[in-house]
Amino acid sequence: MNLPANPNRRDFLKLGALASLGLGLSAAPSAEAKPDPRDLKLLSANDISATRPRPAGNKPVWDLTTKPTEKVRCGFIGLNRGRGHVNSAANIPFAEVVAVCDIVEQRAKGAAENVKKKTGKEPAMYFGDENAWEKLVARDDIDVVYVATPWEWHVPMALKAMEQGKHVFIEVSAAVTVDECWQLVDMSEKTQRHCAIIENCCYGEEELFVLNLARQGFFGDLKHAECAYIHNLAGGVLWALGSEGDWRRDYHRFMDGNLYPTHGLGPVAQYLDIGRGDAFKFVVSVSSPEFNLTQFRDKHQPNKGKHKDEKFVCGDMNTSIIKTQLGRTIMIQHDVVSPRPYSRINALCGTQATFFGYPARLAVDADNKHPILDPKAKHNSHEWTFEKEKLAKFMKENQHPLIKKIGELGKKIGGHGGMDFVMNYRMLDCLRQGITPDMTVYDAADWSAILELSARSVKDGSMPIQCPDFTRGGWKTIKPLGIVS
Amino acid sequence: MSPPEQTHRRDFLKLSALAGLGLAASAEAKPDPAQLKHRAAADMGTPRPRPAGHKPVWDLQTEPQEKIRVGIIGLNRGRAHVASCVATPFVEVVALCDLLDERAQAQAEVVRKKTGRTPAIYSGDENAWEQLVARDDLDVVYVATPWEWHKPMAIRAMELGKHAFLEVNCGLTVDECWDIVDASEKYQRHCPILENCCYGEEELFVLNLQRQGFFGDLKHGECAYIHDQRGKPGASFLDAARDWRRRYSTLLQGNLYPTHGLGTIAQYMGVGRGDAFKFAVSVSSPEFGLTQLRARLKPERDRSRDEKFVNGDMSTTIVKTELGRTIVVQHDNTSPRPYSRINLLSGSLATFAGYPNRLAIDADNASPLLDPKEKRNSHSWSYEGEKLKKFMEANRHPLLTKLLADAKKVGGHGGMDHVMNYRFLDCVRQGITPDMTVYDAASWSALLDLSDRSVRDGSIPVAYPDFTRGGWKTLKPLPIVS
Numbered sequence A: 001m002n003l004p005a006n007p008n009r010r011d012f013l014k015l016g017a018l019a020s021l022g023l024g025l026s027a028a029p030s031a032e033a034k035p036d037p038r039d040l041k042l043l044s045a046n047d048i049s050a051t052r053p054r055p056a057g058n059k060p061v062w063d064l065t066t067k068p069t070e071k072v073r074c075g076f077i078g079l080n081r082g083r084g085h086v087n088s089a090a091n092i093p094f095a096e097v098v099a100v101c102d103i104v105e106q107r108a109k110g111a112a113e114n115v116k117k118k119t120g121k122e123p124a125m126y127f128g129d130e131n132a133w134e135k136l137v138a139r140d141d142i143d144v145v146y147v148a149t150p151w152e153w154h155v156p157m158a159l160k161a162m163e164q165g166k167h168v169f170i171e172v173s174a175a176v177t178v179d180e181c182w183q184l185v186d187m188s189e190k191t192q193r194h195c196a197i198i199e200n201c202c203y204g205e206e207e208l209f210v211l212n213l214a215r216q217g218f219f220g221d222l223k224h225a226e227c228a229y230i231h232n233l234a235g236g237v238l239w240a241l242g243s244e245g246d247w248r249r250d251y252h253r254f255m256d257g258n259l260y261p262t263h264g265l266g267p268v269a270q271y272l273d274i275g276r277g278d279a280f281k282f283v284v285s286v287s288s289p290e291f292n293l294t295q296f297r298d299k300h301q302p303n304k305g306k307h308k309d310e311k312f313v314c315g316d317m318n319t320s321i322i323k324t325q326l327g328r329t330i331m332i333q334h335d336v337v338s339p340r341p342y343s344r345i346n347a348l349c350g351t352q353a354t355f356f357g358y359p360a361r362l363a364v365d366a367d368n369k370h371p372i373l374d375p376k377a378k379h380n381s382h383e384w385t386f387e388k389e390k391l392a393k394f395m396k397e398n399q400h401p402l403i404k405k406i407g408e409l410g411k412k413i414g415g416h417g418g419m420d421f422v423m424n425y426r427m428l429d430c431l432r433q434g435i436t437p438d439m440t441v442y443d444a445a446d447w448s449a450i451l452e453l454s455a456r457s458v459k460d461g462s463m464p465i466q467c468p469d470f471t472r473g474g475w476k477t478i479k480p481l482g483i484v485s
Numbered sequence B: 001m002s003p004p005e006q007t008h009r010r011d012f013l014k015l016s017a018l019a020g021l022g023l024a025a026s027a028e029a030k031p032d033p034a035q036l037k038h039r040a041a042a043d044m045g046t047p048r049p050r051p052a053g054h055k056p057v058w059d060l061q062t063e064p065q066e067k068i069r070v071g072i073i074g075l076n077r078g079r080a081h082v083a084s085c086v087a088t089p090f091v092e093v094v095a096l097c098d099l100l101d102e103r104a105q106a107q108a109e110v111v112r113k114k115t116g117r118t119p120a121i122y123s124g125d126e127n128a129w130e131q132l133v134a135r136d137d138l139d140v141v142y143v144a145t146p147w148e149w150h151k152p153m154a155i156r157a158m159e160l161g162k163h164a165f166l167e168v169n170c171g172l173t174v175d176e177c178w179d180i181v182d183a184s185e186k187y188q189r190h191c192p193i194l195e196n197c198c199y200g201e202e203e204l205f206v207l208n209l210q211r212q213g214f215f216g217d218l219k220h221g222e223c224a225y226i227h228d229q230r231g232k233p234g235a236s237f238l239d240a241a242r243d244w245r246r247r248y249s250t251l252l253q254g255n256l257y258p259t260h261g262l263g264t265i266a267q268y269m270g271v272g273r274g275d276a277f278k279f280a281v282s283v284s285s286p287e288f289g290l291t292q293l294r295a296r297l298k299p300e301r302d303r304s305r306d307e308k309f310v311n312g313d314m315s316t317t318i319v320k321t322e323l324g325r326t327i328v329v330q331h332d333n334t335s336p337r338p339y340s341r342i343n344l345l346s347g348s349l350a351t352f353a354g355y356p357n358r359l360a361i362d363a364d365n366a367s368p369l370l371d372p373k374e375k376r377n378s379h380s381w382s383y384e385g386e387k388l389k390k391f392m393e394a395n396r397h398p399l400l401t402k403l404l405a406d407a408k409k410v411g412g413h414g415g416m417d418h419v420m421n422y423r424f425l426d427c428v429r430q431g432i433t434p435d436m437t438v439y440d441a442a443s444w445s446a447l448l449d450l451s452d453r454s455v456r457d458g459s460i461p462v463a464y465p466d467f468t469r470g471g472w473k474t475l476k477p478l479p480i481v482s
Helices: A012-023 A083-090 A105-119 A132-138 A151-163 A178-191 A205-215 A244-251 A262-271 A292-300 A388-397 A401-413 A416-433 A441-459 B012-019 B079-086 B101-115 B128-134 B147-159 B174-187 B201-211 B240-251 B259-269 B289-297 B385-394 B398-410 B413-430 B438-445 B447-456
Strands: A072-077 A095-102 A124-127 A144-147 A167-170 A195-197 A222-230 A280-287 A318-324 A329-335 A347-350 A353-356 A361-364 B068-073 B091-098 B120-123 B140-143 B163-166 B218-226 B277-284 B315-321 B326-332 B344-347 B350-353 B358-361
Touching: A072 A083, A072 A132, A072 A416, A083 A095, A083 A105, A083 A416, A095 A105, A095 A132, A105 A124, A124 A132, A132 A151, A144 A151, A151 A167, A151 A178, A151 A244, A178 A195, A178 A441, A195 A441, A205 A262, A205 A347, A205 A353, A205 A388, A205 A401, A205 A416, A222 A262, A262 A329, A262 A441, A280 A441, A280 B277, A280 B315, A318 A441, A318 B277, A318 B315, A361 A388, A401 A416, B068 B079, B068 B128, B068 B413, B079 B091, B079 B101, B079 B413, B091 B101, B091 B128, B101 B120, B120 B128, B128 B147, B140 B147, B147 B163, B147 B174, B147 B240, B174 B438, B174 B447, B201 B259, B201 B344, B201 B350, B201 B385, B201 B398, B201 B413, B218 B259, B259 B326, B259 B438, B277 B447, B315 B447, B358 B385, B398 B413, B438 B447
Parallel strands: A072 A095, A072 A144, A095 A124, A144 A167, A167 A195, A222 A329, B068 B091, B068 B140, B091 B120, B140 B163, B218 B326
Antiparallel strands: A222 A347, A280 A318, A318 A329, A347 A353, A353 A361, B218 B344, B277 B315, B315 B326, B344 B350, B350 B358
């Protein structure tokens, strides 16, 4: 294990003070018990919607700024999903990979090796048992901890990391339950640390293009959006032993709802200024029957029939509709088992234009007088105004500033087509500058909460479930996210 | 008006007896959509008991006939049906009716040119149709009028012994749907919904595949009526001809036009025949489209000046079925986007999506329709573009194989109007039950009222009425008709 490097963190003293309150002095004695997702606290329809009062002394973090820093020191927990983030950080000049952690030793060594190759510096490694991560978050030379572990570990790890003065970047879904979402919000507000959801899909080229257009008023009044996580994992990932299959499939055995809402919802929430001028009001959810996990298991007997007694309750296709405070509607789907190609749908409908993804298409109203359009071009919305090559050209002309700046580099470094890098660069750059990240703990909570809210709705016969307001009224006055660069 | 010809209808006597009860004597008052009776959410799903003496019509057969004599009411939407009828050799257009005399005359001319015979014409006032349905030489009355007229016209036609072919939507409320079901069961006349989209080339292709088990276990469908109908100056949704339709946007808040999408998905899933709609939950977006259209096209606000549009631009409804399947149904006719009915069917072994057409096939799909040597997986679309076209041609529905050439010639929404009309009229000719019955008419149309109710009540799930009164549990799925 490496010794802590000489900290050049400017708010080190403050953090040290927090730590000395006894919160992080010694993580090991109070070792976190392995969380069992079946013990998660699920709320009744009455309680799930309640907006909890802000504990005394806590302060909102939606405009939290921190001291600028020259170098951002990162620790990573969970190196299956986390590999890409380590790789991003190793390629960002102002980031330093200080420590990596995984329960599997060779994963930790593989990530460390990659960092050493790229930067010449070998990070500290923690591995081998389920509580190894507690040593990582107890270090005092880390600014931000990435949490990319199985879902049930997200919240305990994030809480502990914030308690010990670190910002946290949490993989999706940030939390499994609404109760957990409140814990994240409260801890972030208490410790005044960022707890951003690392929703890479918000940094996809198409998504940033749509966001860029939306911010310029191109779509007119926004009315409706659609999004999804449709990704056939039934024949692969969901059965992978020693990896995602072990824990991810488990959720299909006790929850029936949208198990993975944020990839679709994050970008759409940004288009619609959710949490910043608009807010989710309620959600209704309906699930189809379950077929494909069971059928694949019975036909192919993955892992030598080891799973033959598993009973899956999560409907193959879950469809939810969210209504917002401004009356807009969002349709959101989840299907990770059906025989169909990947899609996040990524649709945005306004009075002046409509965008759809998969494949990308843009229809422009005849009356749309936006300055980025050629005023001589006639168009009507009875066919797609821009698609294929024509759309590719228009997208290039109207690229989001972030993509202009680092899109090429992102493609080179990779990670879901480059969007992982663009996201990591941007999030770490926010910490470097000391500004509030584009995605805050309120986004983490709003987007992730749809998991339990949808499951609640399904369980209650598809009743509408009011969404709790994690900003506690803040959404009414918080300004929309600007066009960041 | 030409006098009734000598009838060769075999059940004429029975019908005359009905007519003789004096049912047609009282003129129908003009129906007012503002007076529609909407049930409370808790009552929506409550079935009406079947009145004594009524009998189900899901397997109703009639005497085969050589010629089908047709009357058509409403010649704006009805034009396509006129065109089909005159192109169908065993059909005779006996009478036409429209409020506007010139529309009636023009369609009579079409019939005369094509067949050499001039149909009787009824026009000029709002009750002219009553004379048409009172004739005793008609087998079928087409009803293609503004929505509020559908129910009274269909019921009167059935009362007077005619089958009623009813344009979409059939009933505006759940109670109207029950009224239509009860009339059909009482008078033992067919009342199919004229859902032309069930006879589209793609839809029949999907149905054909589905009936052969190609999709495996069905789990989910998606459909829509997304059609930007705002129009442009001189031909817009604000014009006088659209007054009746625009009015619904000032009165209702749900899916105003559910059947174009829902009909085909219901057929894929065997709804009413082995499965049934269980509940619907609906959410609407804000309204912008019509208000902004008026501000743009009619700044002086003319005839639509006092209208307040309450119907959200985009209505999204999820229907759950008794077998647990889900169906997304959308309605949007005022947004800037291309036409779509979505037409998505998701099963355990394949997925079809329309607009544009795409078909994904599971690696485990062992259907004999597939080349067993071909490797595939569902991570990309197995068939799209030219490759799908070829596969569609190879697996064309028998009805289309028979009718496609004619249909393209006759036209009407790319030919599907003709395929539908031919098929329906042919069912009556053979005396067999049409593919779509009054139960389909009722359950598909009822989504209008159910979605409106759900939206008004904060998007609660609203139980679906069972218009078959339990019949869906034992009715056999519609076979592959030909």
